[in-house]
Amino acid sequence: MSEARPYGFEVVRLARLEARLVVYDWAWARDNAERVTENWRRRVAGQPALFDGPVLLACDCAIVGEVCRLSLFETTYARFLAYRDGGSPDGHVANAFAAIVPWSADGAVLLGRMGAHTANAGQIYFPCGTPDPGDVRGESVDFSGSAGRELLEETGLDLPEDAPEDWVCLRGEGQLAFLRPVRFSDAAATLIDRMETHAIREDEPELSGIVAVRSAADIDAAMPGFVRAYLASAFDAGARARRRRT
Template sequence: MSEGRPYGFEVLPLARIEARLVAYDWAWARDNAERVAENWERRRAARPALFDGPVLLACACAVTDGVCRVDFFETTYSRFIAYRDGGSPDGHVTNAFAAIVPWSADGAVLMGEMGPQTANAGQIYFPCGTPDRDDIRGDTVDLAGSAGRELREETGLAVPEEAGESWVLLRGDGQLAFLRPVRLDETAEQLGDRMERHRLQDADPELARVVIARGAQDIDGTRMPPFARAYLAAAFAGVPAVTG
């Protein structure tokens, strides 16, 4: 892990995000339709619950003076998964998503292990998901709303009205991870208990279990994706603006 670029990711504090929806002709997806179909058939055979709905991917991103301007376009989940499974070969398109990072009152981060029926089964990260049509507001994309919705759906937690608006962008590995650290008033154990009760009330929960990270020793190099490891490494190393 290199100092200043944990796990190969840039860590960029943001004052504001301006996300918009644009029209985009994705040549890779058009030229690889057969590969997309074959990959989706393989994925569905392993996890029949997967749904090929509309999702939003990024086709441009620039950060200037703390302001991030990012362009999204609509495509299908099967195209996105084939692209990601193939190593994101088109450098013009990026998997971009937003997440709330729940911090407890005693300085821990709450995460979840994805359930066996999900596309990322077994991976541990913050409550998040690929933006979709529910996040479109006219010609803008509501990343804050997307992150808040995923937090509620997966954990039952909500962002306090008085929470700060700070964001941090982790850019690398073919991803744009827009993370909003939020401090909550309860301890890690209390929050974990609330998340577990919410999980057990769901007939088909996305999370298999709740995970609490209290320090760098809790970074799981096997099951945490690189963006999550990069954030935790920076946060527990005391990088300014990463913990909110």
């Protein structure tokens, strides 16, 4: 079910997400090889820890009712960065990724501020990452597994065993952000303590800090558009639900 477009993003509630790997001839990347090389040189000069490994991008997305069917293909991280940094110019390829949205028992959403060595340094994100060949299972791409893995790697949090697999798709700015809201049984302070303890144990943690958001008033300019759009939609829905109960 599609909602309004907060921050220019379409918000679509999904009951099922199906993703598959396909072969795709990406003409933009082939025709802009010099731009890709130069962009990568500039990026690595500022952030030497970047690694040009294989990633998966979307070349087709069809949403019918509450079911999304997504097609992805393999390319390189350097090509993806050049495409994204250039504003996703051809319109046929999208950055599709999955993320767990951790909700605490006392109603906070927990996000992380990206470390200085990452491609999105300083931005406030849900734990997420671009899918890669390690997420492929036969012809399918395991978005749920990708999101759970990123959550564990970045925060040390395991998904609750009974967590429902409902998705929200945020579509805009050349992105397809598939967010899976999950309610944890602990309060925000307890979860933050666990996340910070995990970061201390890491040699080079992805996150430089944890941010708790409790209302739309906490939405920050350091959050990318899809994060702001989700939070605005979620807290607006919560406010409407409370008004109906009174």
